[in-house]
Amino acid sequence: MTDTARTVLAGLDAARGELEDLYQDLHRHPELGLREHRTAKKAADALRESGYDVTEDVGGTGVIGVLTSGDGPVVMARADMDALPVRERTGLPYASAEKVTDEDGQEQPVMHACGHDVHVTCLIGCARLMAEHRDVWRGTFVVLFQPSEENGDGADAMIDDGLTDKSPRPDVVLAQHVLPYPAGYVGTRAGSFLSAADSLRITVHGRGAHGSMPQASVDPVLIAASIVVRLQTIVSRELAATTPAVVTVGSIHAGSGPNVIPDRAVLEINVRTYDDATRTQVLGAVKRIVKAECEASRSPKEPEFERLSSFPPTVNDDEPTRRVADAFSAYFGDDAHTVELQTASEDMSEIPKAFGVPFTYWAIGGIDPERYAEAVRNGTVAQDIPVNHSATFAPVQQPTLGTGVSALTVAALAWLGN
Template sequence: MIRSLLLAGAAAALSIGAPASADEVHDATTEEMPSLLTLYKDLHAHPELSLHENATAAKLAAAARAAGFTVTEHVGGTGVVAVLKNGDGPTLMIRTDMDALPVTEETGLPYASKVRTTTATGVETGVMHACGHDTHMATWVGTLRNLAAMKDDWSGTLVMVAQPAEEIGKGARMMLADGLFTRFPKPDFALAFHDAANMPAGTIGIHSGYALANVDSVDIVVKGIGGHGAYPNATKDPIVLASRIVGTLQTLVSRETDPQSPAVVTVGSFQAGATHNVIPDKATLLLTVRSYSDETRKKLLDGIARIARGEAVAAGMPKDKMPVVTVKDDYTPATYNTEPLSGEMMLLFAKRFGDDHVMQIPATMGGEDFGQYYRADKSMQSLIFMVGGVPKTQWEAFKKGELELPPLHSAHWAPDAVAVISTATEAMTAAALDILKKQKK
């Protein structure tokens, strides 16, 4: 019922049908698929970590230049901005992310990544596109090629953005700081998509409003007075204090947050001590904190600081031993899908792919720094939609309870690349043509 009402409401705002026919968009995408799959396999086999996407960016820049775009490289680090001006009309930004993860691939694919590297923290690891950014980039290239070839069907300005460092929440902010909205045409609309590891391949999901969460990383250094484990009375045990903090933090969500305002406070790491019989002089807690609204985010972060200090006071810690709470600066804001764009695209995709392939999906507590762009300029319309990537046989086995699906960021995540790229490219092309459709004279 909700979805039916959404589609009905959007119908009033949308002139149904893209200027190019469904067959034209589908056929153009089908024609591009062999080269897009070649590109996808190359990107998959040669992944690069956040802030090191040099070869990847060069490949995308070359593809955009070949299609006739004016290309600027090294925007916000390794970012690429490709602009195609095509008469009067709105400005549309389409964004892809480029970075891979420090994950050793275990998919068994013939083009699986064999890349290994040492991270900034000194850890040797494999590198893998375990979040599907390789499908995003292939779609980005397919879309810009389609639109360059269909210039007679649209009018306006197309800004194609290849963004670094999404996985560490820095890339969008870096590109904005380097003048993305001042050096280049400022968008009226922004689009992106993400592959989904919990939807059947080739389906499309949209959530209007808050779709992905604020993501904060918080460190708490709990100080103490160390000593011999046999004489705890002569110490101030930071492990006991940190344990109290962990327990009390749970009340932030269960007792202090409105049950209708989603929130998560997870302690992902508790580090303390080195041996059995020594009470250490500190313990360290590493937290991930998730929310949607700015108000809930502030309440959680303020509450963490208050609880840490309060438990330390209750434990009799001196003033110079109060816990140190640090909110990391790589904060990712919540991603908000605006109306009427979300409803219009739901209707457009349902008309093109069929009602059974397009669905309204729930919001998640995952994070995506695509939300930075709308946050920087709320006059624009913005949407990130999901495209299912679970291969058909895996999905059927999952529905029967015979298989657990690997999530995004898993060493085993291997989406149905053909279904993801073809569906996403056709959807993104159709969306762009609708947004940039020529006005009748």
């Protein structure tokens, strides 16, 4: 298989300039979830040029490309396309200046702060190289460009729009994500890899009053403050030290002035867990604590709970992960690693679940290797290395793009190679 991969990837050097141009164009023109019309068209056009049968507008803006080379396994590779409402501060010459109008009529800056532009570029590059060398592999290669991963609804949108009828049923689904590791790095992990994520909006009710007469109020700001502190005891006091989980209060809104006690407070929280039992336990503890704090403060109404989004855990299947890890080890050598457990979340696993097939999902690095090594030497990785969703997150183009194209190709050929 390694020889087959080297044959397919022999044209990568010649394609680097074109791939870098594509990446810069995508980075300069990011699009939010379910609005990825420009990105989807670029993907669809590139696939058609390479001879793929293309289906567009799946789940809104999703794209499916199918290329067959004789009888054999069916392999699906997926990339997400959407960006984030973040104002870019990378200083890159191809930085985004895009803005969109939100539902409230407000302008929002948009940035590829999570690296989905890398994912799209790498999958297009892989698709082209696989098309150029159909003589050395057998089977069917399916490429899928998914919308709205950041909102957690893009995979479901494609599934609800008939994905399983519009695509051949794969034997395995493959995907990757650029993370803040050194560029050139590839990392696999069997079993739990990414966490489940549940975001909630919680409204607690009080009784408003003048700031000078707190005895006439039930202060929802105080209730919210007590909830914030108490929620942090879930992980530290209700879970075993060996059970990973995160509870974050990311937003609190209450009141309109310093001398007015409001009648409500709104908290938005995010919960990350890795298995169903822990997920149920932590979410149950959140509800219990919120209700108890409201009752203890004589809240006049029951708190309200609204689920904003929910991501499944990403749990890699053992056999395809082992197969990809072996292929990476043979091709990348010392650059192939076992990646550590991640607290980020994804909706990609809904796609193989819909087909009832196994999957594996891996990491590639995107940080300048010298910069990363210096941060390691200084013990300042957390301070000096931008992470995904940061306004300064900027994967270096090379070897990030080359590694991403190579990883997808090597993984696909672990099934399709002669």
